[in-house]
Amino acid sequence: MRTDVIYNGDCIQGLKRLPDNSVDIVVTSPPYNIGGSIHHNKNMYNNYDDNLSDDEYLNFIRECLNELLRVTKYYVFFNFQILSNNKNSYLEILHIFKENIKEFFIWAKPNPAPGVQPGLFANGFEFIICFSKFDVNGRTFKHHYTKQGKLSNTIIQKTNKDFVDGHFACFGKWLPKFFVESFTKENDIVLDPFMGSGTTAKACYELNRRFIGFELDLEYCEIARKRLKQKLITGFFGTQANSTSSSFNKDLTGNSDEFPQILPLAELR
Numbered sequence: 257m258r259t260d261v262i263y264n265g266d267c268i269q270g271l272k273r274l275p276d277n278s279v280d281i282v283v284t285s286p287p288y289n290i291g292g293s294i295h296h297n298k299n300m301y302n303n304y305d306d307n308l309s310d311d312e313y314l315n316f317i318r319e320c321l322n323e324l325l326r327v328t329k330y331y332v333f334f335n336f337q338i339l340s341n342n343k344n345s346y347l348e349i350l351h352i353f354k355e356n357i358k359e360f361f362i363w364a365k366p367n368p369a370p371g372v373q374p375g376l377f378a379n380g381f382e383f384i385i386c387f388s389k390f391d392v393n394g395r396t397f398k399h400h401y402t403k404q405g406k407l408s409n410t411i412i413q414k415t416n417k418d419f420v421d422g423h424f425a426c427f428g429k430w431l432p433k434f435f436v437e438s439f440t441k442e443n444d445i446v447l448d449p450f451m452g453s454g455t456t457a458k459a460c461y462e463l464n465r466r467f468i469g470f471e472l473d474l475e476y477c478e479i480a481r482k483r484l485k486q487k488l489i490t491g492f493f494g495t496q497a498n499s500t501s502s503s504f505n506k507d508l509t510g511n512s513d514e515f516p517q518i519l520p521l522a523e524l525r
């Protein structure tokens with residue numbers, strides 16, 4: 257299977273072409289279905305209005321999670337922010353997948369966007385829910401690379417400082433980094449079916465993991481490629497990338513314009 261590639265197209269169609277257990281973990285943040293919300297900027301995405309009915313959104317997320325559990329060996333880390341336009345769908349999802357929920361992580365935001373009207377509370381947290389098909393009983397993770405003696409906490413308090421020109425819904429780089437570092441080793445494969453501006457790909461590149469992504473919007477795929485390319489250049493002239501890592505050498509001796517590859521979905525075989 258080809259890795260270090262972002263496929264431009266619908267993730268559900270793409271996921272259906274991936275073999276069972278072909279990736280190690282998933283780290284992702286889906287569109288939240290907030291296009292119809294009066295509190296939100298209707299132009300959050302370029303070409304996607306993010307405004308499905310409750311049933312349509314429920315079916316979309318359900319199909320996506322079913323496919324993600326099929327293609328993933330270990331854990332699916334799926335970011336939920338419960339808002340009025342997706343609350344019914346997400347509560348239903350929690351019920352449907354109750355046998356697959358391993359853990360709830362909370363991303364607590366010290367600087368949430370303020371409540372914009374009286375009676376509206378600032379939304380100070382998001383969930384990152386861990387789904388699994390192999391390790392659901394008990395709260396101890398059977399498959400992990402966390403350090404003995406280093407206590408971890410399910411509440412991760414972080415300010416989102418990472419803003420990316422041209423994409424308004426990206427998550428901070430710490431988020432994929434935290435999960436990739438804790439639950440994969442070098443050269444493992446990480447999937448992000450909603451790759452957006454490439455934050456997961458960038459974290460994987462820095463940690464010498466392989467990645468596969470899907471993204472509907474070609475402009476976002478190009479933003480992702482630019483972010484990774486910047487990283488290659490910084491790594492070459494500076495010290496940020498690990499120059500002994502195999503991916504670093506391979507990418508610099510190859511053509512960095514080709515990294516990561518952006519391919520149409522039809523190329524996924």
Ligand SMILES: C[S@@+](CC[C@H](N)C(=O)[O-])C[C@H]1O[C@@H](n2cnc3c(N)ncnc32)[C@H](O)[C@@H]1O
Nearest residue numbers: 266267286287425426427450452453455471472
């Ligand atoms: C919340 S954003 C993800 C942002 C990403 N985590 C980042 O840091 O840039 C969701 C992304 O999913 C994309 N998207 C929406 N529906 C999709 C689909 N069916 N298949 C693939 N991508 C989709 C949107 O274009 C958007 O870029």
